[in-house]
Amino acid sequence: MHTDRQEPDRIQDDVPHPAERPDPPREDGEEERAYGVEPEFVEEVVERLHAGRRDELRAELDTLHPADIADLIEQLGHDDRESLIGVLRPDFDGEVLSYLNPDLREEIVELFEPKELAAAVAELDTDDAVDVIEDLDEDTRREVLENLPAADRALVQENLTYDEYTAGRLMQRDLVAVPQFWTVGKTIDYVRAATDELPEDFYDIFVVDPMHRVVGAVPLSRLLRQKRSVRIADLVTGEVDTIPATMDQEEVANLFRQYALVSAPVVDAGGRLIGVITVDDVVHIIDEEAEDDIGKLGGVGDTSIYRSVLETSRSRISWLGLNLFTAFAAAGVISLFEATIEQIVALAVLMPITASMGGNAGTQTLTVAVRALATRELSSSNAPRVVGKEVLVGLLNGAVFATLVGAIAATWFEPMIGLVIGCAMVINLFVAGLCGVLIPIGLDRLGVDPAVASSVFLTTMTDVIGFLSFLGLASLLLL
Amino acid sequence: MHTDRQEPDRIQDDVPHPAERPDPPREDGEEERAYGVEPEFVEEVVERLHAGRRDELRAELDTLHPADIADLIEQLGHDDRESLIGVLRPDFDGEVLSYLNPDLREEIVELFEPKELAAAVAELDTDDAVDVIEDLDEDTRREVLENLPAADRALVQENLTYDEYTAGRLMQRDLVAVPQFWTVGKTIDYVRAATDELPEDFYDIFVVDPMHRVVGAVPLSRLLRQKRSVRIADLVTGEVDTIPATMDQEEVANLFRQYALVSAPVVDAGGRLIGVITVDDVVHIIDEEAEDDIGKLGGVGDTSIYRSVLETSRSRISWLGLNLFTAFAAAGVISLFEATIEQIVALAVLMPITASMGGNAGTQTLTVAVRALATRELSSSNAPRVVGKEVLVGLLNGAVFATLVGAIAATWFEPMIGLVIGCAMVINLFVAGLCGVLIPIGLDRLGVDPAVASSVFLTTMTDVIGFLSFLGLASLLLL
Numbered sequence: 001m002h003t004d005r006q007e008p009d010r011i012q013d014d015v016p017h018p019a020e021r022p023d024p025p026r027e028d029g030e031e032e033r034a035y036g037v038e039p040e041f042v043e044e045v046v047e048r049l050h051a052g053r054r055d056e057l058r059a060e061l062d063t064l065h066p067a068d069i070a071d072l073i074e075q076l077g078h079d080d081r082e083s084l085i086g087v088l089r090p091d092f093d094g095e096v097l098s099y100l101n102p103d104l105r106e107e108i109v110e111l112f113e114p115k116e117l118a119a120a121v122a123e124l125d126t127d128d129a130v131d132v133i134e135d136l137d138e139d140t141r142r143e144v145l146e147n148l149p150a151a152d153r154a155l156v157q158e159n160l161t162y163d164e165y166t167a168g169r170l171m172q173r174d175l176v177a178v179p180q181f182w183t184v185g186k187t188i189d190y191v192r193a194a195t196d197e198l199p200e201d202f203y204d205i206f207v208v209d210p211m212h213r214v215v216g217a218v219p220l221s222r223l224l225r226q227k228r229s230v231r232i233a234d235l236v237t238g239e240v241d242t243i244p245a246t247m248d249q250e251e252v253a254n255l256f257r258q259y260a261l262v263s264a265p266v267v268d269a270g271g272r273l274i275g276v277i278t279v280d281d282v283v284h285i286i287d288e289e290a291e292d293d294i295g296k297l298g299g300v301g302d303t304s305i306y307r308s309v310l311e312t313s314r315s316r317i318s319w320l321g322l323n324l325f326t327a328f329a330a331a332g333v334i335s336l337f338e339a340t341i342e343q344i345v346a347l348a349v350l351m352p353i354t355a356s357m358g359g360n361a362g363t364q365t366l367t368v369a370v371r372a373l374a375t376r377e378l379s380s381s382n383a384p385r386v387v388g389k390e391v392l393v394g395l396l397n398g399a400v401f402a403t404l405v406g407a408i409a410a411t412w413f414e415p416m417i418g419l420v421i422g423c424a425m426v427i428n429l430f431v432a433g434l435c436g437v438l439i440p441i442g443l444d445r446l447g448v449d450p451a452v453a454s455s456v457f458l459t460t461m462t463d464v465i466g467f468l469s470f471l472g473l474a475s476l477l478l479l
Numbered sequence: 480m481h482t483d484r485q486e487p488d489r490i491q492d493d494v495p496h497p498a499e500r501p502d503p504p505r506e507d508g509e510e511e512r513a514y515g516v517e518p519e520f521v522e523e524v525v526e527r528l529h530a531g532r533r534d535e536l537r538a539e540l541d542t543l544h545p546a547d548i549a550d551l552i553e554q555l556g557h558d559d560r561e562s563l564i565g566v567l568r569p570d571f572d573g574e575v576l577s578y579l580n581p582d583l584r585e586e587i588v589e590l591f592e593p594k595e596l597a598a599a600v601a602e603l604d605t606d607d608a609v610d611v612i613e614d615l616d617e618d619t620r621r622e623v624l625e626n627l628p629a630a631d632r633a634l635v636q637e638n639l640t641y642d643e644y645t646a647g648r649l650m651q652r653d654l655v656a657v658p659q660f661w662t663v664g665k666t667i668d669y670v671r672a673a674t675d676e677l678p679e680d681f682y683d684i685f686v687v688d689p690m691h692r693v694v695g696a697v698p699l700s701r702l703l704r705q706k707r708s709v710r711i712a713d714l715v716t717g718e719v720d721t722i723p724a725t726m727d728q729e730e731v732a733n734l735f736r737q738y739a740l741v742s743a744p745v746v747d748a749g750g751r752l753i754g755v756i757t758v759d760d761v762v763h764i765i766d767e768e769a770e771d772d773i774g775k776l777g778g779v780g781d782t783s784i785y786r787s788v789l790e791t792s793r794s795r796i797s798w799l800g801l802n803l804f805t806a807f808a809a810a811g812v813i814s815l816f817e818a819t820i821e822q823i824v825a826l827a828v829l830m831p832i833t834a835s836m837g838g839n840a841g842t843q844t845l846t847v848a849v850r851a852l853a854t855r856e857l858s859s860s861n862a863p864r865v866v867g868k869e870v871l872v873g874l875l876n877g878a879v880f881a882t883l884v885g886a887i888a889a890t891w892f893e894p895m896i897g898l899v900i901g902c903a904m905v906i907n908l909f910v911a912g913l914c915g916v917l918i919p920i921g922l923d924r925l926g927v928d929p930a931v932a933s934s935v936f937l938t939t940m941t942d943v944i945g946f947l948s949f950l951g952l953a954s955l956l957l958l
Contacts, residue, residue, distance in 0.1 A: 036733075036737055036855060039858055039859045039860050042860045043860075065738060067737050067738050067739070068737075071737070074856060074861075075858060075860040075861055076860075076861075077861070077864060101856065188703060191700075191703050191704055192703070192704055192705070192706065195704045198700075198704070199700075200700075201698055201700050201701075201741075202700045203682060203699070203700070203741070219680055220682070220699040220700060220703060221670075221677075221678075221679075221680050221681045221682070221699060222680075223703075224667060224670050224671070224699060224702075224703070225670055225671055225674045225677070226671070227671065254515075256762070257762055257766065258515055258546050258547075258550070259544060259546050260546070260759040260762070261759075262680075262682070262741065262758065262759065279741065279758050279759070279762070280739040280740075280741065280758070282762070283735070283736055283739070283758070283761070283762065283765060286762060286765055286766065286769070287736065287765065287769070287854075290765070290766075290769030290770075290772075290773070291769075291850060293769075293773060294769070294772060294773055294776065294846060294850055295846060295847075295850075297773065297776065297777060297846075298776060298842055298843055298845070298846025298847075299839060299842060299843050299846070300843045300846050300847055303846060303847045303850045303851070304847075305847060305848075305851045305856055305857060305861075305865055305868075309868050309871045309872055309875065310875075312868065312872050313871075313872045313875045313876050313879075316840070316843050316872070316876060317876060317879060319839070319843065320836060320839060320840060320843075320876060320880060323835065323836060323839045324832070324836065324880065324883070324884065326835070327831060327832040327835045327836060328832070328887070330831055330832075330835070331828050331829055331831065331832055334827060334828045334831070335828045338824045338825075338827075338828065341820070341824055341827050342821070342824045345817045345820050345821050346817075348813060348817075348820050348827040348830075349810050349813045349814045349817065350810055351827075352806060352809055352810065352813070352831060352834070352942070353803075353806040353807065353809075353810055355831070356802065356805070356806045356809070356942075357799060357802060357803065357806060360778055360798070360799060360802045361795070361799060363777050363778060364777060364778050364779045364795050364798065364799075366777065367773060367774060367776075367777025367778070367779050367782060368774075368777075368779055368782045368783075368784060369784075371770060371773055371774075371782045372782070372784045375766075376515060377553060377580065377784055378784060379518060379554060380518045381518050381521045381522075381554040381555075382553075382554055382555075382556070382784075385556060386784050389784075389788050389791065392788045392792075393788055393791050393792045393795070396788065396789075396792045397792050397795060397796060397799060400792075400796060401799060401803065404803070405803065408807070463831075463835075
């Protein structure tokens with residue numbers, strides 16, 4: 001992890017320096033960037049759009065990777081985006097849609113006629129087509145589906161029968177499946193002959209029994225190594241990880257991650273092979289899930305920068321509203337001690353410190369716990385140990401900061417105030433450590449996503465305990 | 480994204496329900512879990528460890544995937560972990576090491592003799608071997624290297640000449656490279672004959688010129704489709720994305736993500752092919768980078784749950800220390816208004832509200848900006864638009880909460896206090912929106928990682944402005 005870049009040079013001492021030792025890494029990130037579009041290029045495109053040099057632009061964009069065209073569309077402002085789509089329209093590459101940010105894609109697809117959209121989507125693999133079609137409004141979706149070739153339509157509609165965020169939605173329908181009794185030679189001949197029906201890229205050949213149930217998988221590199229006479233059934237080793245079509249995409253990602261898979265077969269309720277999920281889809285899910293966790297911990301439902309002001313504002317209000325409740329709970333605690341504060345105004349000056357330190361220490365624990373729950377590292381087997389550890393860390397750091405803050409407060413105001421704030425600090429950092437790990441574990445057991453709700457409960461606790469312990473101790477000891 | 484699960488049922492109306500419609504997804508996540516070890520299994524293992532039934536245990540664990548053995552080790556307590564390693568020791572599978580959490584791996588490798596470790600590491604691919612060896616202390620590393628077979632040692636040492644977190648460290652050295660003039664048939668024959676020197680899994684055949692510079696890549700599925708007489712050079716389409724060995728791993732991950740790659744060739748400074756990076760390594764990096772961002776935003780250097788109490792406590796102290804500075808800055812602002820608070824104690828009750836709301840609104844903006852910078856969606860081309868949007872969102876939500884909080888405060892205390900807190904709220908949410916996006920962009924331009932430092936600057940701003948605007952306006956309007 002980046003934060004652990006300790007002694008990166010130490011290693012150099014032990015190893016020979018070959019003649020072709022590469023150049024040292026360049027310091028400026030920009031120059032090494034080997035993908036996507038540069039800001040200068042974006043400016044150039046905008047200039048040409050404004051100057052109406054459309055044919056020239058179309059010719060240049062024709063040489064770009066669809067991912068880069070998607071990147072370009074993302075970088076443009078709203079109006080330029082529309083005129084660029086106008087330029088690309090006559091021969092629009094459907095792949096661009098599947099590389100676009102989903103929020104932006106919703107905006108872009110509205111610029112097309114359903115027929116044009118169907119033509120673009122027809123070029124895509126089933127999983128990518130489903131990805132585009134599932135977000136359309138009902139009418140557009142129906143029209144697009146009607147304009148798809150019948151075979152594509154059937155596959156897309158079948159995928160759509162599965163719930164969103166399940167393996168059934170993600171799977172690619174084209175795949176290579178052969179019976180157990182085939183040989184390597186026959187399999188290769190089949191692939192050579194059936195090239196039109198096969199997916200563009202595939203990594204495993206699946207071996208099925210007469211009921212089309214998965215018996216095993218043979219990676220292409222294993223197939224390629226063998227003589228033509230070898231039986232396919234003999235190449236299958238170990239159990240293959242089949243994915244039920246109803247499995248949640250987060251579980252799918254965990255499965256790929258756990259066993260470092262490149263592709264895996266998807267089966268229906270009867271165990272029949274119906275599709276395949278490849279790792280490139282899983283990369284998207286891992287990104288999405290991480291984004292999701294980051295967004296929830298930061299109190300935003302969606303980390304996309306492509307939403308409108310109103311949508312963004314609305315999506316954040318619920319979180320701020322909850323926080324307002326917390327803030328008033330804290331204000332309520334303070335109001336209990338109005339008389340004390342009136343006598344010693346120094347308390348008003350110092351009181352945010354305990355609450356703030358508790359909130360931050362609790363957030364540290366919470367971040368670790370939420371992430372460990374998401375990656376399944378924190379389980380019922382090790383939960384008691386982790387809770388114990390976090391409580392100890394809280395007490396230890398509480399002691400450290402109690403000394404520090406106590407000394408400062410004692411110097412600034414008077415010794416007894418230093419003692420009060422020091423004790424309050426230990427109490428609050430202990431509570432922060434305890435709640436920081438117990439709240440997410442508790443929510444997880446109740447079936448609530450710990451990333452989204454933990455933080456409010458935690459800050460309520462650390463604010464209330466922070467003010468209560470500080471002002472309460474002050475009332476007892478100073479008045 | 481999960482937060483957008485709107486109308487998941489709407490789709491069902493448009494599509495036929497085939498007879499083999501799958502079972503609805505099960506509600507309880509546990510049952511669907513198809514990987515890793517269950518808590519019951521962990522308990523069983525612990526029982527057998529304590530009962531000394533080692534042979535029985537060893538036989539059972541022999542059937543497990545190395546990833547699951549790693550999982551099991553992670554779930555055990557410290558002492559049980561040691562005895563389990565004792566059981567596994569005689570014939571330890573090196574793969575287990577590469578699946579272990581890196582923090583825990585450091586603890587586990589210390590239980591082995593360098594010779595045993597060398598034997599375990601020798602089974603691994605270069606990239607996984609490097610991953611284990613790079614974390615060893617200097618003496619152990621030298622001993623392990625000495626005990627490796629000479630060919631492996633040379634490759635591992637060469638990878639170690641590259642900086643940590645670069646492509647050179649990640650790359651797998653075994654690969655399949657063929658000259659341009661070969662045919663499909665000759666390539667297949669070569670793979671069949673050279674099977675011992677080849678990596679266990681590979682996805683692309685790389686085509687090189689006589690100087691060993693990469694000319695192109697041919698995915699295995701494309702190779703397999705072609706007749707034996709086709710020339711390899713004719714199968715290479717488009718430019719291949721080569722990765723300089725000095726490229727940062729984050730850039731590598733972005734490249735794979737951008738173009739949905741499965742494997743990519745790594746080249747030295749002269750453009751010669753020296754290794755290959757495959758997507759399973761990239762999945763780890765994406766996880767690590769996301770973990771890194773989550774950790775930094777949460778104020779923890781490392782989200783691992785396997786560190787000791789002391790290490791964990793120490794790693795969090797610097798962040799809490801910075802936060803203490805922020806808290807004292809806020810206290811300093813409050814102390815300017817001691818006289819005002821002494822006259823109107825209600826101010827002390829309400830003052831945390833403005834600061835807290837500003838902090839939360841700012842964190843929302845910050846989360847989005849930091850993530851958009853990390854995934855390169857936020858660039859100089861669209862920065863002004865994003866800043867403008869966030870400021871508008873801040874003003875809009877400021878107005879909403881000003882009204883709400885103002886009304887509550889006016890009822891609780893007096894109308895003028897409601898007006899003061901309302902105005903302060905608009906000011907602070909405007910500042911929060913502005914700083915929430917400008918601080919990470921500014922840090923990014925200065926070459927500082929925005930995930931790690933933004934949050935402190937932001938809370939300092941929102942605390943200071945929150946207290947200053949509320950208490951300042953109160954002094955002006957209420958006294």
